[in-house]
Amino acid sequence: MELKVQPIDVKVGKYKVILNSIDAKELGVYEGDRVRVTGHVTVTAIVDFTEDMISPGMIGLYHEIKEKLQREWTEIVEIEPAERPKSARIIRKNMDGERLAQEEIHGLVKDIVEENLSEIELAAFLTSTYINDMTDDETEWLTRAMIDTGEKLEFAKGPIMDKHSIGGVPGNKISLLVVPIVAANGLLIPKTSSRAITGAGGTSDLMEVLAPVEFSATEVKEMTEKVGGVLVWGGATNIAPADDKLIKVEYPLSIDPHCQLLASIMAKKGAVGADNVVIDIPTGPGTKIANVQQGRKLARDLINLGERLGMNVDCALTYGASPVGRTVGPALEVREALKVLETGEGPNSLIEKSMVLAGMLLEMGGVAARGQGNELAMETLKNGKALAKFREIIEVQGGDPSVSYKDITVGEHTAEITAPANGYVLEFKNKRVVQIARLAGAPNDKGAGVLIHKKQGEPVKKANRFLSFMQKRKINWKQLCRMPREILL
Ligand SMILES: O=P(O)(O)OC[C@H]1O[C@H](OP(=O)(O)O)[C@H](O)[C@@H]1O
Ligand SMILES: O=c1cc[nH]c(=O)[nH]1
DSSP, X not given: OEEEEEEEOOOOSSOEEEEEHHHHHHHTOOXXXXXXXXXXXXXXXXXXXXXXXXXXXXXXXXHHHHHHHHTTOOSEEEEEEEOOOHHHHHHHHHHTTOOOOHHHHHHHHHXXXXXXXXXXXXXXXXXXXXXXXXXHHHHHHHHHHHHHTSOOOOOSSOOBEEEEEOOOSXXXXXXXHHHHHHHHTTOBEEEEEOOOSSSSOOHHHHHTTTSOOOOOHHHHHHHHHHHSEEEEEGGGTTSSHHHHHHHHHHHHHTOOOHHHHHHHHHHHHHHTTOSEEEEEEEESTTSSBOSHHXXXXXXXXXXXXXXXXXXXXXXXXXXXXXXXXXXXXXXXXXXXXXXXXXXXOSOHHHHHHHHHHHHHHHHHTTSSOTTOHHHHHHHHHHTTHHHHHHHHHHHHTTSOTTOOGGGOOOOSEEEEEEOSSSEEOOOOOHHHHHHHHHHTXXXXXXXXXXXXXXXXXXXXXXXXXXXEEEESSOOOHHHHHHSOHHHHO
């Protein structure tokens, strides 16, 4: 079928075309099917439908495909139905509970990286692995494929240290303390992070309050060699590029399937050439890991996967039933973390957790004797070396190194939630705190989030502030009032 081209200058991140449903019917294609578009070159694209935006006889070409055809532009293209990529069948195989071969997984990851799969297919893959999981072999192949389809860092000197959290506990800003402490002790830590997956602010969302986080792999290497550490967004680097594409689909589903979590974390560590890795596993009700037994199993899986990939991995099962510190949401969390670095003072839950993890890395990296890491981490915080290093990191990434926690602006519109009666806070529902922070606009609205005045176990007085939440735009009380009361308390 010949169709007249109508360019649509919208980036959708994939090769996509939009057909009028009459033409689609005639061609016998459905939404999500593939068509071969032939001008002077041929491109295979995913089909979208419209009743009215594109008239019969026309075809809408989104930015990416338009770019591809641009050099030899043509007004008329030839369209014919094409096969779905082989990976779509592989996803189906996974959905049917069948095991996948290494080449199948590699092909699938390659198609993810090359944007050959639709969001529906990606969502099906993630949902299927959420339900069926993967074997240890499949997870290793998935991780290796994620490493091999991107760029890898190679440093002339080692050891390369790294830290990662599986996430799931709100307010987990500890990388902002751990990375500078490790780097301040002479170790290299090229830390890449994701943006929020199930939370209201991933480490990259936080760091972006202070400095750019989008760099190429070469820049990550150069900056790490210069100042010892970085805190960058993995999604921008082409380091394990499949990871971010999967996380983008996980975010709206609010799922983080076991095998994907293992591969996502370990691919990022493998690709930066990490020798020693500490993984934080927040555990407890309302986290990704409900209890210590599950936490131990995940720790074993991470350590085993590390062994298969040649990395020395240690895990810390940390308390996750209540937020870390008293802030949730990018700017609020950065303010809290910077205050700790500047004054040495702050919530115990934040300081102790950061020191334990930094201490483990200092021991693994051989700069602290066994059992002495925690002390060295605390000393690095108290003597200002951690702050000085953090400022170097901010500067090398293009931020303002003189920034103080007092300069961090948070959303100016605030709503207070007060305690309905005198008493104690018995339980803290992590997921609800995250829901509120996301509703307020976090992580994209950097100033949005939740400030926790009273944490679990603390006494509250009737009508005293219990939670504040804030955002840049005016608080939408109507929306808030529509929220069921149990989300608020
Ligand atoms: O949104 P949820 O699922 O809670 O957690 C995701 C966060 O956890 C990890 O943090 P880090 O990189 O170890 O600091 C990820 O990189 C990401 O920033
Ligand atoms: O980086 C991360 C962290 C948690 N879960 C993931 O899938 N990736």
